[in-house]
Amino acid sequence: MPKLPLDFYQKEDVVSVAKQLLGKLLFTRINGQLSGGIITETEAYDGIVDKACHAYGGKNTNRTATMFLGGGVTYVYLCYGIHHLLNVVSGKEGNPQAVLIRAIEPTVGIETMLRRRKMEKIAPRITAGPGALSQALGIDKQLNAKDLLADEIWIEDGNAYKDEEIVATTRIGVAYAQEHALWPFRFYIKGNKYVSKPNS
DNA sequence: TTCCCGATTTACT
């Protein structure tokens, strides 16, 4: 499958990008180890107007500078001192929008993922959840601000899902964002097992 | 420089 083109990421509508990323194929090649799978769950972070977004209010710091880049690069950061979270930056340069990749369904390099996660057997929890997904794919801060059209981490075209096959609900872990925590910016594929929280 | 806290996961009680 071909990689997604730059203009896919540079659309200004981050919610639409988040929905379209469902069913696409995310891959990493770390130290020659290829692994990846189908994106099953995403969340949108809508730049300066979104209290849950790190760049809310136009906050541009060492960390958030990555989100101000043009769409088509990664934004990886450490959360709770333990977990690396993978985002895809979208929108035009200067507009700090991003899509958090929360879960994938593994298709390639499953042995590699099992080893990284110290698991013996495949189970949905291997890549269901943003911290778990990053660990399985070998993602850490070294992969921040990488070009998604290069050969270290990239996304290929795949399935497109219709609205009725997508569930839209509230984001997770952003209660501090007050009323914005209620925005239905989390999307996942209906019925898929590789989703970070129990379907409801 | 100090202090507080997080876009989470996992191991316990």
Next chain:
DNA sequence: GTAAATCGGGAAA
């Protein structure tokens, strides 16, 4: 169901 792990960013001083 609840809590501990763990470190770097960001705001205050």
